[in-house]
Amino acid sequence: MTQIAIILGSTRPGRRVETVARWVAEAADRHPAIKAGEVSVELVDIADYGLPLLDEPAPAATGYYQNAHTKRWAARIDRFDGYVFVTPEYNSAVPAALKNAIDYLWSEWNHKAAGIVSYGLYGGTRAAEQLRQTMAEIKVADVHAQVAINPFIDFDFTESEAGACAPGERQEALLTTMLDEILEWSRALRVLRDPTASADPRFVPT
Template sequence: MIRIAVVVGSTRPGRRGAGVARWVEEAAGRHAAVVSSEASVEVVDVAEYGLPLLDEPLPAKFGDYRNPHTVRWAETIRSFDGFVFVVPEYNHSFPAALKNAIDYLYAEWCDKAAGIVGYGVEGGIRAAEHLRLVLAETKVAVVRTQVALSMFTDIVVTDPVDLGVVSPGERRQQALTTMLGEVVEWSRALRPLREPAGTPYGGGDLTRPVPA
């Protein structure tokens, strides 16, 4: 079975990302791949892991994690084959909390697929573009189809502190269905490239010289 995590990328109190993630999870539950038990979907909320600003003494590529919060986060991410990142746009980019969470790990991200659901005044487009660049460095293959939810038409908000009601139109629903299918297919295709759980740096040994 292909395991897909819907990653909530905002940790701000009053964030609307949790509602967007629930919409993704509910829609995924109706997807043919999930109905047929070919794939499963689970929400992973970065806010629940209490990750401080990166505090590991060694670079993530060594895979030598020293802190309990890092080990817990690594075990969670390692268990999935692909991801759907739910991200708002903050000042032309995605939230620092998600960047920090990505930077904690390396091998656990490698050779997996991902899709992006952005939301905001401009649909989170610029946040998604920046996230694609970061994920490329961790060898995550981001599918082309993207979902962009507008705060004007897809999330009904009555005041600035209202969590809002996520109610995207048919076009957004279709884009999400297409994206989920791509994530499942790419996750399956990349499976032979994934290294065994716990193998640092894609199976390499950083203590040995690299052959010329």
């Protein structure tokens, strides 16, 4: 089964990333491959891992992790075939906490696919572009389709001041396309992650 992580990319108190990620998960559950049980989707919140400012003495590319928090984070990320990064835009960039979490690891990210759901005043597009540069460096294939959430358009403020993420059909259609691309690429890259595997999980060698 193909496993996809929805990564919550902010740790700020009062963050909106939780409501955006919940919308992503709920919309993803309506994707045909997920409904058919061919793909699983899990929320992964970097706030749950208590990662301090990068404190590993050896570069991540060595794979020599000394700290328990790093090993725990590495084990979780390594399980997945692809990712959906949910990120706000802070000062035209991704949150420092997200960049820090990415920088902790290396091989666990390699040869996988990722999509980006960004949000902010301008849809978080500048943060998404910065994140694409980082994806290239850690050998992650970032897909073309992207969802850009604008709080003034895609949030419902009728029940609370913080609002709830409630995008329209167009945004869900974009998310479905993005998931299609993540699944295509994650399956194609399977042979790089495991040379004995087939790029098509439905193919069983005889």
